[in-house]
Amino acid sequence: MTGAGLILAGGQSKRYGKQKLFENYHNQPLVNQSIQAFKQSNMPYFIVTNDELANDFEGEGPIIVEQTAHLGPLSALCTGLEQIQSLGYSYGHVLAGDLPFIEASFILAMKRYAETFPEPTILLPVQNEREQPLHAIYRLACLPTIQALLPEQTSMRALYKSQHTKRLSFPNDVRFFKNINRPTDWRD
Secondary structure (H helix, E strand, O other): OOEEEEEEOOOOOOOOOOOOOOOEEOOEEOOHHHHHHHHHOOOOEEEEEOHHHHHHHOOOOOEEEOOOOOOOHHHHHHHHHHHHHHOOOOEEEEEEOOOOOOOHHHHHHHHHHHHHOOOOOEEEEEEOOEEOHHHOEEEHHHHHHHHHHOOOOOOHHHHHHHOOEEEEEEOOOOOOOOOOOOHHHHHO
């Protein structure tokens, strides 16, 4: 059972007002936090993005380009899973590209959960009763359901409500799940 990281990095950043993935965070683009988390955990990863942004990721890792941009994270997940399936991986560990506090320790914990709980098709972190689908593990077994949901249904919730999903509770004080949607989010 071998997983690959899927960094979803093709959003429009509408609420932010400009592309947030390349905002400076500790003297590097924000998206590098997710890239470094996968690198430091020795997990292969792919950046799932669109034609518009693909050149900006040159040299950052393998890139998977969505056929149709801006259809949301479920569509990006589908594209990523289809690609890693052809490479022999059994699951994709999704991370958003806007996570300033993500760390390798989270990736390693999720890898352990994937080994401990082989039955569920989705391992969904939960913090303070909030589900975190952009930090979850998705086994390839859920790919046919995703393909059936798209393009009419684009909700991640529709996917994990239709699958054998194991919810994994995380303490309220861990900051892995903090993402940046607006410029004011940096203050929190």
